[in-house]
Amino acid sequence: MRRHQRDGGPADGNLPQELDAFVGRSVELADLARALDAARLVTVTGAGGVGKSRLAARAAALRVPRDGVRRVELAPVRDPRFVDHAVAEALGLTDHTARPPRETLLAHLAERQLLLLLDGFEHLVDACAELVGALLRTLPGLRVLAAGRRPLGVPGERVFPLAPLGEDEAVELFTGRAALHDVPVTDDRDVRALCRRLDGIPLAIELAAGRLRALSPGQLLERLDDRFRLLADGGPDASPESPPRTGPGAPPPRHRTLRLAIGWSHELCTPRERLLWARLSVFAGRFDLEAVEYVCAGHGLDADDVLDVLTELLAQSVIAREETPAGVRYRMLDTVREYGADWLEATGDAARLRRRHRDWYLGLATWCELDWFSPRQDEVAARVEAELPNLRHALEHCLTEPEEAHLGQYLAGSLWFCWAGCGRLAEGRHWLEQVVELDSGHDRSRLKALWVLGYVAILQGDRVSALAALRECREEAERCGDAAAVAYAEHRTGCLALVTDDMPRAERLLRSALERYEEIGELNSNVLMGRVELAMTRAFQGDLPGAVRMCEDVRRICEDHGERWTRTYALYVLAYAAWADGDPARARALLGDCLTGAHAFHDLLGSVLAVELLALVTVVEGDAAEAAVLQGAAGRMWRSVGLPLFGSAYYNAPHQLCETTARQRLGDEPYEEYVREGARLVREAAVSRALERPLDAMPSPREPARYAAASPQTHEPAASRTRKGGETAG
Template sequence: MGARDAPRPVAPAAARGGGARRALYVALAVKYAPCTMETAGNLPSELTGFVGRASEVDRLRALVAGSRLVTVTGAGGVGKSRVALRAARLVQDRFRDGVWLAELIGLRGADLVDHTLAEALRLPDHTSRAPRKALAEHLADRELLLVLDGFDRLAEPCAELVADLLRRAPGLRVLAVGRRPLGITGEQLLPLQPLPVGSDAVRLFAERASAVLPDFAVTAHNSAAVAELCARLDGLPLALELAAVRLRALSVEQVLERLDDRFRLLTGGDPSAPARHRALRTAIGWSHELCGPAERLLWARLSVFAGYFDLEAVEYVCAGGGIAEDEVVEAVAALVDQSVLSRQEGAGGGPARYRMLDSVREYGAGWLAALGDEARVRRRHRDWYLGLATWCELDWFSPRQAEVAERVAADLPNLRLALEFSLDGVAGEPSEDPAVGQYLAGTLWFCWVGCGRLAEGRHWLGRALELPAERSEARAKVMWVYGYVALLQGDSAAALAVLQECRDEARAAGNAVAEAYALHRLGCLALVSDDMPRAERFIDDALLRYRSIGELNSNVLMAQVELAMSVAFQGDVEQAVRLAEEVRDICRDHGERWTLAYALYVLGYAAWLGGEPERARRLAEEALAIDHAFDDLVGAVLALELLALITEGEGAPHEAAVLQGAAGRLWESVGLRLFGSRYFNAPHAVCEQRVRAALGEAAYAAALGEGGRLGLDAAAHRALNRPRGAGRGEQHGAVRAPVPREPAASPEAAG
């Protein structure tokens, strides 16, 4: 009995309701895609008041208006990021495609700069192009401002990237933030000095102090001491904020006394260093000295984190060896109180998250290195995120799938650090066990494929395969995941080579799981290569193997969706519907949504073929909402193509052409348009022929251009918010004939 005929679980009737669930998915699209063309960008909101700097902000706005590259420079803690972000907010209306912030603080590897920038720009590139090329093509005709913060550790590769993008994207402007210039021809500099100690510095200190002590005010009694403190700290905003925290326990005069008596040596050091550098070290060192032993040790160990992290991670990574587990919470609270850690409320009522400013992290990292404990703590860090990845992979096939996508996005900086440590080791010592790095890279398949990070995934998977390691289950998994990513990017040769090698090695080693996955992905490769009989044969075989070993997850269900596509393209639409409906029911039983979107796409296409345009639209919209929520560009662009076809049938040829234009733009980030497949292209060709006939060549080209200016967010928003009944004055009727076994030779035959 073949996999198509084998019995499969069916969801209970109560689990099949569509209306409320569809509304939930559309709401997800709104939640995850707040950025339309009118509100493009990702600038964070300000959490505290902005004090002073009016002339610097005005000067920076003028520089950005007149120059394509502006760099704000200055010492750590001088307020460079705040000034840059304030200016960026004030000029964002000038940029058609918005203002985007890319934070590079914490990156260690130069090869991650391009990926991090693509992530910040929400550019889920599915092609096999180098990330640099994808970025250049994405930015080529856009008008946006890119704020590049914290490039200091990777100044040379950042400078190379910025210079290349500015050459290739005439509408791009860059506002960089660092301790030194990038050194690129044409760069305009705004060296940022500390706040004037007699005015703005006092205002900032007073505002931050009143946040600690609501009744605090600068009075005749303490004004001289406040002014002296601001002068002693050289008007550095970070130093002033750290000093203000001390007012919980000390008066201003006591703060001054302790600065003078206990930290005289900290203001020394290199006599050639600027006073502001010594002042910052004074402020940070002072906070360090006032910490208890457990707090100091925790500070040092926390320096292995990047970006935001939560309390559970801190407890696992940092407890032990001088910090009892029950001391961690109190130590974290103390570091938050002292502004060593900043706290952020968790999304949707989730747990709070924490992060360190870069200057504070560097101070802690110095202590960790002096303690000789860096390798051990980074290993603990890796182990935690290895466990997180394992948990997320399991929960990807569950009602917590959306939570997993959010969690992976939030923890991506730390997952990158864990991958670097697993693959490269630390402090000149190579990785102790290459299989661990391979396991981590392969386990994150859902992040690379399901959450739209194919290019970065292929980077890590490729590095994992380069490791000198013996055959293992971890290496086999990396191979089939690498093949999966490569085929989705359109790199058929690379996909075929690694998948065949995976199949042969798995067969020789008796690894039934890896062999099933290799066969499945070879079938998927045949599907996008228009070899439908071969696709059906391989995927059918893989499904039987999955069933025999008890494998059931998103990949297995995706295999059945792909089988449905292969039989539909061979003319058996009825069987395709049965297969897709079974997947839909199982997905809803398990709370799975990523694969569900593809099943809905197949069902929507079948409904369109069967003359049910309203049902087809509901299914296609639901599919698009889910794909958009997960940043799955492959699924989203397929759904957009289908919605264009449905929209044309509703008598709205202009809107259909706009959606085709948007899809055409997005295909550039997927790879070959419609995979280069005659089968996948047939409905597109039908839509194109009819819209051209309805609009005429000039109007069709104009509508395509209109759609081509839409990114994924704007395109999805437009498609999902189309008024019902709009444009129905020109009915064309749905295509009713099943797709032929061989692709049509012309659009007329395909229809």
């Protein structure tokens, strides 16, 4: 199952689909298009609910440059340090290195012509302004369209203030939304008066239209007029949603109109609807029904009633429903969420709701970690990606509450499969480094975070940090008698020895770790990965039959449990052995399966290893030019992985053999040109090219079996050296 594409996917962008008609704004769209032609940074500003996001998205969809449009939704981001991560995520970037996200962004966008749409940045304005300024100064092909309540303040910015809808367009919007509720509107005079009273603010108009099942336009107007008159006359406006009417802190009139319109809509809700509205404000980004039922039920709202109340809020446009790869999700507009958050604070129940939110996402992470080793692995990957804003929110909560530090350590450690298996090493490193510094008083939670930190650092190529974390984990685990943490620390230390070419030590540590896993009854993706890594040590030391037996066993267990991620690495070793045995057709089939699986999980390491070996298989089959192209593509991918082939002589030997053979057949200049061609391929294109080369198009003469597993010191087949009685030492 392929999930949505990341890292250099097609240029169609990630703009949200319009679920209802876009009304009016033809003049504004034309003016905004001209502004985008004249300036590289245009910021659409205006009060909440005036339609900034919708207009910007429509303008972006009508002006797609060569490399597409990418929208960055910043409303769910709470920490300014995550702005760069959010942009990288929206661009679909997967980077396994330890370099900062800013560096990755600059490298990825260097030769692209792209329109970046930043939406909802006002609470992060300083961080966004600094990032946008740096990007625009460095990247001539980048344009930025921003939508927020205030300008970014970056030099060269063109500010585009957005006014509310004119009366005719406001009436068209109201009647159109009324039709969605199957309510015909016939009294044009009341509708026009209502739209004027709401200052033509689209969100306020949509909230009003959501009430038409119960009230006529005339009744809506009468109630709204009463609400405005009451506040204007100095009536009871001490509710948390009501801003001061005068003085230096008074909000702009139209913002006040929107707040009052939302407050009026809130007053028309039943007590249960108001309660759920307030409680939904604890979510960051989108949320699903199960989460709402757990977090928001109780204390005046029965769990059995949650769906009915949620449906009413949906009908009244308080929330919106969306289809996502992870299923149906709901969301609240920022202004509506802020209003609900004010009410939640006023009820005195905010702290309890935040704990409920944290508990749900702790449980979700636990479930996902267990189900990672199951046929639901794809579902888990999609689910955790959809829930990342709320998982981050839960982590932030744990970090700000000292008594919950151990829960933050547990959560960051339990998400190892997201950090390591789904291409989010940089974000994982960010959280793990924070939580291991906390003195939680809970050894097991911190030890888990430590070995996961060591694992992430290995994958990023940061050997010093990896060794420090794993050594501390091992020593502390032995002190407190945590057998599982000892096994994981030993396992990952063996993995570190593997990628640094110390094969005897790697084999010794990995065997010991696997014995420890067996003693405690541990079987999961990590344990199976340890078996694959042990098989790699045997393959690199010349014992190909032993490596094959181990990986066939791992492959069988993975298929029995529906595990696909670790299976890709077992397939890599089996393909390596097939190539070494002189069977390039089998090697290619295995590598195609391997690459498909690794790419689906955004696992850059698994992907680039497969492409590297596919290049060697291709030259063995007689197509040196295509092999050089694949080597160039792999070289570009390694920049996002870390040190090419780990700097390992063992991992590098097939690459060197491929390059030597291709150069001999093509000549140096043509070889370098083909490599440059491959280096121009973005990851998606490189993977497609590697996978889609039809077998019947391969050159017919097969290379002789002399292309077997080469040691780092010589191109003599390792299998033949084993037959002569010696194993290759690390």
